[in-house]
Amino acid sequence: MAEWITSITNQHVRELSPYESARRLFSADENNSGQIWLNANEAPMSEDFSVNSALFNRYPDCQPQEVISSYARYAGISSGQVIATRGADEGIELIIRAFCEPGKSSVLICPPTYGMYAISAQTFNVGVHKAPLTDDFSLNLDAMGEYVDKVNVVFLCSPNNPTGTRIEAEQIVAVLNMFKDKALVVLDEAYIEFDADATQSALLSTYNNLVILRTLSKAHALAGIRCGFVLSNTQVCQTLMKVIAPYPVPAPVAQVAAQALNAEGIAVMYARVKTLQQGIDTIVKRLSQIDQLTLCGDTKANFVLFKTPYKNKLMAFLVSKGVIIRDQSKQHNLDNCLRITVGSEQENDILLSLIQGFFQEQAISSTKEPS
Structure with a gap:
């Protein structure tokens, strides 16, 4: 990079490493059309x-009013409680921009979890504190309590990516009460379907510090x-709404979203979820038969x-x-871990085979090695 460009780049941006999204690591272009993509938690x-x-x-x-009213009806809340964004990722950024002051404020995350909470905070020069999950991937409430009055936003993910675990309701309520009148608690429900x-x-009607993130990316395909x-x-x-872009939802996106959220679209989504959960069951059953690997976390989302x-x-x-x-x-705490997104029945079968x-080849190779 030219020296003058470096000199005008924000100091905190110079030190950033970009989020390694699935598509940055492996590009799904037309030259790779024969590949099986089970890495991005897509349908x-x-x-x-x-x-x-x-x-x-x-x-x-x-x-778009049709999208907002349709999603409000789907979520069981009022239209005034819904904002449509460019993916849940924009929601994360809006929250940080609106409620955190660069260079002064901090957020709290609970790793292992979705990486964009930290990346988005760092992009805006907002500090990141960590209260790692326990060994069974539940919240460590004692560790979280140390950050009361030290953070503006707490990020939780349930079902959690990449562990597939649910945060139990009593723990979520405990966090909401812990940070009551102190910080927003953002519950990422990207995989809630x-x-x-x-x-x-x-809980939105009870706790004014609760924010929930949703998406059409996963179960809605x-x-x-x-x-x-x-x-x-x-x-x-x-x-x-004070910090959102003027036109965050392109017209084609709004049209497709409205169709996905009508009665027929919702029914198709529920049928898809049922099929994918059956695929998860098959993956778990077959992986459980392999001695050289250990299943981790849970399967409350669309991955293993x-x-x-x-x-x-x-x-x-x-x-x-x-x-x-x-x-x-x-x-954090995921040494030697790999994650499989559930695919079609054919894709799952190819992967599992x-x-x-x-592992059969590894077992044969190990028996041939001299003692």
């Missing part, structure tokens, strides 16, 4: 939608349109996490066969 199938281009020459509504009974949206939602009380929503001392060799082997999963071993064959 393995898509649906057809109609788009009307008649008004594409006009700027879209900032908050896979653990629908555990949603905490009902619309990762490509980048549409998410922030759910909270009207005061928080009105504050976030496991640990193996052959992590590097297995990952390289799968990549060589055109099957892409996700290495999570850089995360490859994994089983790999």
Whole structure:
């Protein structure tokens, strides 16, 4: 980089490392069309939608009313409690921009968890404190309590990515009470359709420091349109509207989202979730038969996490066969861990056959080694 560009780059940005998204690590371009993508927690199938281009020459509504009202009805809250965003990632950024002061404020995260909470905070020169999950991936409430009065925002994820575990309701309530009148508690429910009974949206009427993140990327199979939602009380929503972009929801996105959120679209989503959960059950059953790996966490989302001392060799082997999963071993307390996104029945079968064959070969090789 030219020296003058470096000199005008913000100091905290110079020190940043970009988030290693699934697509940055492995690009899904047309040259890789034969590969099996099980690394980004996407749905393995898509649906057809109609788009009307008649008004594409006009700027879209900032908050498309049909989308907002449809999602409010789906979530069981009022329209004034919903903001549509460019994926849940924009929701994370809006919260940090609105409620954290650069160079002064901090947020609290509970690793291992979704990496964008920390990256977004660091991008805005906001500090990041950590209260790691316990060995069973539940919240460490004592550790979190040390940050009362020290943070403006607490990020929780349930079901958690990448552990697939649920934060129990009593722990969420404990955190809300712990930070009452002190900080916002942001509950990321990106995967909640896979653990629908555990949603905490009902708590929005009781706790004015609760913010919930949602998305159409996972169960709704619309990762490509980048549409998410922030759910909270009207005061928080009105504050976030002060910092949101003028036109955050493109017209084609709004049209597709509205179709996905009508009665037929919701029914299709529920059927998809049921199918994917059956796929998760199959993956767990077959991986459980392999002695050289250990299942980790839980399966409340659309992925399976496991640990193996052959992590590097297995990952390289799968990549060589055109099957892409996700290495999570850089995360706190996830040494030698890999994560599998549930795919189609055919994709799951190809993956599992490859994994089983790999470990059978490892077992044969070990018996040939001299003692």
